[in-house]
Amino acid sequence: MAIVMWQDPQASDNSGVSPVVTTTFSPGSKFPMGSTSVAYTATDGSGNNATCNFTVIVYDPIPTVFIGCPSDLYEFTPENEATAIANWTEPMVTDNSGIEPNVSVDALNGDRFPIGITVVIYTANDESYNTATCAFVINVTDSIPPVFFGCPVDQFLSTPANESTSMADWTEPTATDNSEERPVLTCSHFPGDHFPIGQTFVTYKAIDESQNAAVCIFSVHVDDPFPPVFTTCPLDQDIVLGPDEGNATANWTDIMVIDNSGLAPIVTQDHESGDVFSIGSTLVTYTATDNSSNSATCSFTITVLDTIPPRFDGCLNVTRVPTPVNDSMAVVTWHDPQASDNSGVSPVVTKTFSPGSKFPIGSTSVTYTATDGSGNNATCDFTVIVYDPIPPVFIGCPPDIYEFTPENEATAIANWTEPIVTDNSGIEPNVTVEFQPGDRFPIGITVVIYTAKDESYNTATCAFFINVTDSIPPVFVGCPADQFVSTPAYESTSMADWTEPTATDNSGVQPVLICSHLLGDRFAIGQTFVTYKATDESQNAALCIFSVYVDGKRQ
Structure with missing residues (x-):
């Protein structure tokens, strides 16, 4: 109730006589809440009426009060569900009018609420239209991430020859969410992409509207089965040492190596150009290793040739030693010759005899052989002559x-x-x-x-x-018989002819043959002896004698 004051309205009449005024309420009256009509009636003496009407409105300016308005509620969706049930204790409401307000609400205790924030508002209106609200938030959180289906297994590939990548292909996974909304799907790579050598993680990410995320991760392993390739590898080198040199410096061109990965392999070596090498063969090896641990080697040999033989100092000449009396052996001593080598390493010296050895009569060769580490030999040879001064x-x-x-x-x-x-x-x-x-x-x-x-x-x-x-004289063969000839008319001689004899000798040497007459000689009348004499080298002689008779009767 409220006491309401106002000034009474004044009434007049044309008659000049104040009319009689009556009212339904007087100032200072108590009025209930709500609208109350106040009426003034003025009646003149003639019975004419006039009214003055106004409304007194008593209103309640104090709003309804909620008691026990719930706090904000936080709920989580169960697995595989898009809503969550929320429960709370409903608030109580009072009003100073003593009249129970009218309460309305847009959600009920135990209702299911969608993912996200839902505002629950209790509204209370009293009869004075004062309004009070009780509002709280139902925050339904989706804590369940999306679920992938068909997440690919790891892929294992090899690069083609001379390539640093390989193409990978797979069936893309799908994702669902308990919110029944399709999650947003992103990926780091796509089927058909080229992947570098090594392990690359492919990530698919599914994010729902609550920002819950699920990932599908698999690896693409690209194996590089191809080792690096040396594009240049030095050839073997032979270095011949000069006199008084014990080692040599070897130089070679830079090594070039490539790999299909496009990355420079790691190259290690056991020697470098410009190193000093000792006598003999040394294997130089370069090893190139790529990121896939494939390795290749480039090997060549540096051979330092020592063609210089050792050198002897103090090599002896011929040594002559007489034998002692009645002895066929002699002890011979000398100083060992000294051997040196350009390598600086003392050569190995062998000898056939040592100083102080016993030597037989005659010539004995003593040989010292010096061999260096390269197999070069030098010899120091001398002869020990043990002689016997007494002849046989x-x-x-x-x-x-x-x-x-x-x-x-x-x-x-x-x-x-x-x-x-x-x-x-x-x-x-x-x-x-x-x-x-x-x-x-x-x-x-x-x-x-x-x-x-x-x-x-x-x-x-x-x-x-x-x-x-030789006491045997020669022997004539074919000694002619006596010849009988006549002189021609009126001549005192006649020519005689015969076959000359031959002579042989037991010595086998032709004896010397002389004769007193020759074929065709002219002979005087009478008997003439013709003599052939054969004499051998021992002065043994043989004679062949025949007569030539010339008859002169024809005169």
Whole structure:
């Protein structure tokens, strides 16, 4: 209720007499809430009426009050659902009018709420139209990420030859969400993309409207099966050392290597150009390794050739040593020659004899051999001559022998007892002779010489003569018979003709033939002796004599 004050309205009438005024409410009256009509009625003496009407409105300016308005609620959607149930204690409402307000609400306790924020508003209106609200938020959170279907398995590929990438293909995955809204799908790569060598992660991301995200991740492994390629690899080198050089510096051009990945391989080597190499063969190896651990090697050999043989200092000449008395051996001493090599490493020296060794009579070669690490050899050779100064001795050297040729033979057999030879060294000398007992010897004098030579080249000789005498005269063949001729008329001589005889000799040598007359000579009347004489080299002579008779009766 409210006391309402106002000024009474004044009434007048044309009659000049104040009319009688009546009212339904007087100022200061209590009025209930709401609209109340107040009426003033003025009645003049003639019974004429006039009214003054106005409304008193008593209103409630104090709004309704909610008690226990719920706080904001936070709910999560269950798996595979797009809504969540929210429960709360409903608020109570009072009004100062004592009249229960009219309450309205757009959602009820236990309702299902969609993902997101839903504002629940309780509205209370009292009869004075005062309004009060109780509002709180139902925040339904979608905590369930999308779900991928058909997420590809890891892909394993190899690069084609001379390429650094490989194309990968797969069936793209799909994604669903409990919100029943299609999630937004993004991906890092697409089917048909080219992938570099190595492992690349392909990521598909599905995001729902609540920003829940799910990922589908798989790897594309691109294997590089091809090793790097050396485009240049040095050739083997042979370096010949000069005198007094023990090592050599080797230089080569830069190594070039490529890889199909397009990336420079890591190159390691055990030697570098400009390094110093010792005598012998050294394998130089470059190894190129790409990011896939494929490796290739470039190898070449640096051969430092030592063709310089070692050198001897103090190599001896011929050493002559006599044997002691009645000894066939001699002890010989000398200083070992010294060997050096350009490599700086002492060569290995071997020798056939050492100083202080015993040597037999004769020449013995002593050889020192120095071999360096490259197999080059140098030798120091000298001869040790152990000589016997006493010559051999012949015992029983034969006397001169005299022989005669048999008939019809040009030689004669001679026999003798061979001499014996000894030497003080105790070693049998070497004996040479050009004839042996029982040999045939030609007519004349032949010297038979036995020569004995010991190992110190001392010589002795035993010489005697074989004197073969030819006592057989030559033999004529075809000695002519006597010739009988007559002188021509009136002449005192006549010419004679015959076949000349021939002569042979047992020596086999043609004897010398002389004659007293020649074919075609003229002969005087009477008997003339014609003589052929054959004489061999031993002065044995034979005669062929015939007569030429010239008859002079025709005169």
